[in-house]
Amino acid sequence: MSAYFERIAFRSRQADVTPGCRVESFAAMEVTEAAPAAAAAVEAEDGNGRKGSWYVLGERAVLVPYLREHVPRYHEWMQDPALLEATASEPLSLDQEFDVHRSWTLDPLKHTFIVLDKELIEGEFAPGNPHTEAMVGDVNIYMNDPDDMQLAEIEIMIAEHKSRGKGIGQEAILLMMAFAVEKYGIHTFRAKISESNVASLKLFRKLGFKDASYSAVFKEVTLEAPADALPLRFSLTVGDW
Numbered sequence: 001m002s003a004y005f006e007r008i009a010f011r012s013r014q015a016d017v018t019p020g021c022r023v024e025s026f027a028a029m030e031v032t033e034a035a036p037a038a039a040a041a042v043e044a045e046d047g048n049g050r051k052g053s054w055y056v057l058g059e060r061a062v063l064v065p066y067l068r069e070h071v072p073r074y075h076e077w078m079q080d081p082a083l084l085e086a087t088a089s090e091p092l093s094l095d096q097e098f099d100v101h102r103s104w105t106l107d108p109l110k111h112t113f114i115v116l117d118k119e120l121i122e123g124e125f126a127p128g129n130p131h132t133e134a135m136v137g138d139v140n141i142y143m144n145d146p147d148d149m150q151l152a153e154i155e156i157m158i159a160e161h162k163s164r165g166k167g168i169g170q171e172a173i174l175l176m177m178a179f180a181v182e183k184y185g186i187h188t189f190r191a192k193i194s195e196s197n198v199a200s201l202k203l204f205r206k207l208g209f210k211d212a213s214y215s216a217v218f219k220e221v222t223l224e225a226p227a228d229a230l231p232l233r234f235s236l237t238v239g240d241w
Contacts, residue, residue, distance in 0.1 A: 055127055056113065056179050057237040058171045062125055063113035063139060063179070065241055069130040070114050071101050074138070077159040087157065110142035111183075115156075115172045117163045127241050136163040139176045141184070152186060170203060178232045189230065191223040207231060 056063040066074075075097040077083055084090060092100065104112050118125070120134035137158040154176055158169045180186040190212070191204045201221060205211075208230050209223035 053241040054179075054183075055239050055241050056175045057125070057239065058118075058175050060118055060166060061168045061171045061175065062116040062118060062121075062131075062134075063172065063175055064116060064131065066101060066104065066112040066114050066138065067130045068098070068101065069132055070135055071098050073132055073135055074101075074114075080159070083157070083159055104140075107142070110140065111180075112138060112140045113172075113176065114138050115158065115168065117160070117166075117168055120163070127239055136160040136168065137172070139172045141176060141180050141186075143184075152180070152184065154180065154189070170207075174207075174230075174232065174234075175236070177227065177230065178234070178236045179238065181227050181232060182236060182238070187227050189225050189227060192218075192220045193223065195219050195221055 053065070055065070072094065075092070075094050078087075078089060078097070079091055104110050114130075114135050115137040116125075116131050116134040117136045118134070120136070121131050122133050125131065137156070137160065139154065139156045141152055141154040143152040154173075156169055156173050156176070158164050158172075177186070177189060189209070191200075191209055192215075193200045193204065195201075195214075196219070201223075204223050207225070209225040211221060212224045213222040214220070215222070
């Protein structure tokens with residue numbers, strides 16, 4: 001598999017506030033119902049990548065649709081050797097990055113948000129404005145196993161150093177998980193984290209995740225938690241983009 005298509009298909013290890021964190025989740029849907037339910041949750045794309053037409057508002061972060069306007073800066077992030085290593089990726093051309101963006105926005109079993117740092121937004125947050133000046137990372141959820149449509153995965157990357165250590169990554173994870181529960185019916189989450197990523201292991205254990213297994217091959221710890229055991233009992237602000 002080429003590096004290009006590997007990025008499209010997997011992008012499995014993404015950088016969190018500390019790089020190397022991967023999160024997975026399982027949907028509370030029957031196999032035969034998962035695909036149409038997920039497709040129903042994803043509204044028609046408008047050609048600019050406004051998939052789902054939703055934003056999610058938090059105290060520190062705002063999750064917005066991944067738009068074409070975001071691609072050039074995202075492409076700049078993915079030229080950073082440290083991020084490439086943390087995400088198990090290889091650099092793409094800008095044209096390839098636009099192709100990846102297009103594939104994500106057309107796939108009904110994936111949902112991608114760009115993470116905005118509210119402190120960096122110029123003026124007031126305005127739905128429909130890409131606010132590229134405030135983009136600091138991305139968070140994704142997708143049902144990526146055609147043989148098991150109950151399997152979904154969530155990923156988080158905070159690429160901008162200036163926005164790490166501020167709680168934005170943690171809030172983006174919680175916002176996306178709450179969104180996933182509401183929009184996709186997800187009830188159990190799984191995190192696969194590099195054993196060397198002590199900060200992320202500490203974070204997920206703090207949130208209520210429990211160690212489930214360890215992979216000596218990938219040097220990863222698997223942690224799990226049901227959604228009702230996670231701190232997701234807050235008012236979720238989801239608006240139309």
